[in-house]
Amino acid sequence: MSGQALLETKMLTKHFPGVVANEGINFVLEEGEVHCLFGENGAGKSTLCSCLFGYYRPDGGSIEFKGEPVKFRSPRDSIRYGIGMVHQHFVLVDEFTVLENIIVGTNTEKWSLDLEASENQLKNICDEYGIDLKFNSLVRDLSVGEQQWVEILKSLYLKVEILILDEPTAVLTPEESNKLFKIMHKMGQNGISIIFISHKISEVMLADRVSVMSKGRLIDTVFPRETTPQELTNLMIGREVKLRVIEENDNEYDRSYPILSINNLKYKNKYGKFALNDISLNLYSGEILGLAGVSGNGQKELFESLSGNLNPDSGTISYEGKEIQGRSSRVFMDLGIGLIPDDRYREGLVSDFDISENIILGWQRLNDYTKGFFLNRNNIKRLAEDLIKKFNIMTPSSTVPVSHLSGGNAQKVILARELNHSNKILLANQPTRGLDLGVIEYVYNQIKLKRDEGFAVLLASEELEDLINLCDRIAIISDGEIKGIVEAKSTSIQDIGLLMAGQSETSA
Amino acid sequence: MISLEKRLESNISWVLFVYSLACIVGFIFTAFLLWSSGTDIPKAFFALYKGSLSSKKAIFSSLNYATPLILTGLATVVAFRAQIWSIGQEGQVYAGAMSAYFASLMFYGAPLWIHLLLVIAFGALGGALLGVLSAVLKNKFHVNEVISTVMINYIIIFFLSYMVGGGPWTEISDVNTTVYQQSDPVADYSKLPYLFGSTKLHLGFLLAILSAVACHFLIYSTPFGYEIRAMGHNPVALGHRGTNTHKTLLYILILSGAIAGLAGVTEIFGTSHRLKSEALYGLGYTGIIVGMIGGLTPLGTIIAGIIFGGLASGALYMKVLAKVPAALVPTIEGMFLLFFLCAGVAARYKIVVTGKDV
Structure with a gap:
């Protein structure tokens, strides 16, 4: 961090029909810093980044690069200034290899591709930052987390000066997130300035500086070390809120007879990979069973099987002892099974x-x-x-x-x-993703209420802390397998994180 | 700087304005086309008026022309509202006409109203059967409905060609030469009765209007209509939450086919009174334009159908009185479609003038 302003917006404003997404934003990115944009959904973080990347054209105000006013008419312009962005939805070609994805469209000067030279260059970058990727794997075979590394690597290969990351940790395990932050700070030391979007307070504290956004305005830019999580949250919400505290969970229920019993469920997806690999779970009335794991590890296929939208290759799903796997969604709904899809x-x-x-x-x-x-x-x-x-x-x-x-x-x-x-079972896959704190609280309360009424709830989430607070038991899913089932009372984020990372229960 | 912005809510006067504008521009381009083909423009427009609006007779003629177009337009509405791009209306018109003709021979001698009901019902059935065929191809074998319906159209059109061009339904006096490619006239009592005594407006028009009203209530006020609209907006969510979308697709194509089949009945038993390809040709394809211009709403389709009926009726006069080339009429129809589609998009936007370029 040099204190030198690299990229700056002055009174930047962007409106959409009926919405003010950004209003009078004065944002300063300094050279070599890791800068976090913190705020609730709809606060205008993504819009601001899209303006900086030239994806949107602001309605008012200006953008300055090294003190010179610039106009980005499209991302093509911002890329010329050395700005790169990793979107929440990756722009990769599934059927191409990692290497092909990174160099595609980069050497426009030449007619032929020099794959070898590019590969060597990439190897150096990977070694420097400690990124581990197989260049010859097809992108479709990678996990979502790995795909994000491909995107980041692409920006590094293009020698960006500024890298914008839109909610980069949403697709990462806790361990991978830690690694990402280490790499981000290393990039900072190498003179690359970073903007990342987050709404997780724990990550915000890892940034050099934080800009708090709320309702389209930039409220304040602060140093995390000079503030507290509580202060930052208050700034974001604009009023006093209590951070969630761990409540004592003393829910008791009968575990002698499951209402829903899943046995040895297997499903191979169209790429021939086991999306569900021998999954067995019991779900009891009056409990919330958490499903912890990074998205894309089989949750979707499991929920689709449990709601009659996917016919598993083998295994059984029994409702009160009666097999119902492969039946239509109508049948599942008529049994009183509700679904909140991701x-x-x-x-x-x-x-x-x-x-x-x-x-x-x-x-x-x-x-x-x-x-x-x-x-x-x-x-x-x-x-x-x-x-x-x-x-x-x-x-x-x-x-x-x-x-x-x-x-x-x-x-x-x-x-x-x-x-x-529904009156028996609620299946909720990532029900709080992308929601405001207030609504998240509301959704959780409703789920708890239903559990108290005797519902059996299956709740998949990436927010481990929430699962520990809310659930009775937590199953950990990774690579289409259940890596372990733990009692929520007697576990910790670290334990679950280890299981998610693929270690079995015994070795954790 | 002037820019376009999407409207959150539609504004009725703006909608009327853009559609009127589309009409005016359409007429200007029509005038240009007429001029380019060396026609006397005022004379041509007068002929158009004379053939479509000038008298009771002209108006009824327009409505008769409108009848099958409203029906094929409705068939389009039902399918397209669900984002099922069936182009099969053309073939379904033929199938409806043929199976109705079959019924008129088969049930010859039955009491008048029973006979007519059977003719109409068979017409609907014929069209519906083709719909079933496309639905099965799509549900079982994932054949795109655009491909299957277009191919089926060819098959059925050539089938009629065989039936009346040497086949069993060929006109008796023409069996050896097969010049006319038509059947014997239908029996007098099979003809759709005229609505007001001697005027030639036939029962088919009433059938078309009733169908449109029925479709209106079906689409907006019944569970099946709900499924049609949901299918059009988000078939994934519909299927995920308990509705068998394969069945919905089947029922939609049956309904669409049945309505298109009725168009064949009204044309053969109301207007041409013989089974012949010439009378049916293009009704299905024009119906797609009519349904689109009608904004894929049943009531809008009535209006669009009547406008196109008037155009068709007036075209005859233009041809005779002003010597307008016959090929110009479909060109004019196509042009109007383009302008109306533009108007449909424009209706959803508003023009915004902002202070300065940033």
Whole structure:
């Protein structure tokens, strides 16, 4: 850190229809620093980064690079200034190797590719930073975490001066995250300035400086060592909030007879890899079973099997002793199994439909909602209005399209629908991903309430701390295998982290 | 700087404005086309008016032309609303006409209304069967519906060609020469009755309007309509939450096919009174344009169908009175489609003038 301003915005403003995403942002990135953008979802962090990367054009204000005003009309311009960005959704070609992905489009001067020279150059970079990647593997065979390394390596290969990372730790295990931060600081020493987005307070404290954003504004830029997590959180929310404290969990339930029993479930995906590799789990009424693991390790396939959306190759799923694997989603729903899918806009909602229509998705033929041939609009509207009130969904009316709601309110629509139509089991895959603290708290409380009513809950999450607070037992999934099942009361993040990293229970 | 911004809510006067603009631009381009083909423009427009709007007779003629187009338009609406890109309306019109013709021979002698009902029902059935074929191909073998419907169209069109061009339904007096490629006239009592005494507006028009109203309620107010719309917006979510989307696809293609089949019935038993390819040709494809211009809504399709019916009826007069080349009519239709599609997009945006370029 030299204290020299490298990239700076002055009164930068960006509006979207109906939303002010950035308002009067004065942001300074100094040379060689690791700078964190901290804020809730919708605070405008990604928008600011997209403006810096030339992906969006600001409506007002200016961007200065080394004191000179610059205009980025597209990422092509910002790349010329040595700015690189790793997006949340990677832009890699699945069928290409790591090496091909990194050098594709980089040497525009020549007609032919000098793969060998590039490979040597990359090897040097990897050695310097301690990145471990096989250059000849196909990208589709890599885990999501490894794919992110490919993206980072690509930026290093392009010799960027500034690297922007959008929520880089979302796809990493705790161990990988630690490694990333070490590498980020090393890059800083080598003169590469880094901006990373995060909403996890523990990571924020690892940055050189933090800019706190809220509701499209940059509230303040501070040094983490001169502040506390509590202060930073207050800044972000704009009011006093209590950080979650670990509560004593004294939930007791009967473990003699599982309501849902999963035995030796196997499923090979289209690439011939075992997405589910011999998974066995029991789920009991009145418990919350956590599923800890980085996304993409089989959670999706497991939840799809348990909700009738995927037919496993072998193994059984028994509901109260009756085998139901491979049956349709209708069968699972009629048994009283609710589902909160991880990709809420793709699998859980019809965004162009209004709230009331989404509330009956999948139940549109239920007698309660029909009158003869027709939908019973009155009943549906009444139910929707009830649920909007009960679940605290912020909306002017039940006829607002779900696409107009914030992510948190959209998630509440799913929660309302699923809890209203199920009575035995709730399957929740990453239900709090991308939500505000307030909504997260709300979702967890609803889940706890349902457990107390006797629901069996399967909850997959990447937030280990939350799982430990909330669950009765935690199963650790990695590479499509259950690496261990622990009692939440007597475990720690470190234990779970080790299991996630692929070590078996005995050696942990 | 002037820029376009997406509207959060639609504004009715803006919508009317852009569609009127599309109409005006359409007419200007039509005038240009007429001029380029050496036609007397005022004369041509007068002929258009005379053939479509000038008298009761002209208006009823327009509505008769509109009848099959409204029906094929509705068939398009039902399928396209679910993002099922069926191009099979053309073949389904033929299939409907043929199976209705079959019914008219088969049930000859039955009491009048029973006979007519059977003719109409068989027409719907014929179209529906082709829909089933495409649905099965898609559900079982993942054959894209665009490909399957286009191929089936060819098969069925040539099948009719065989049936009336030497096959069993060929006109008796023409069996040896097969010049006309048509069947014998249908029996008088098989013809769709006229609605108002001697005027030639036939029962088919009423059928089309009733179908449109039924489709309107079906799409917006029933569970099946809910599934159609959900399928169009997000089939993944629909399937994930308990609806068998294969079944939904099957039912949609059956319904779409049945409605297109009705178009064949109204054309053969209401207007041409003989089974012949010439009468049916293009009704399905034009229906796609009609449905699109109608904004994929049943009630909009009625309006678009009537406009196109008027154009078709007036085209006849343009041809005779103003010597407008026949090939110009589909060109004009296509042009109007383009402008209306542009208007459809423009209706969702607003023009914003901002202070300065940044």
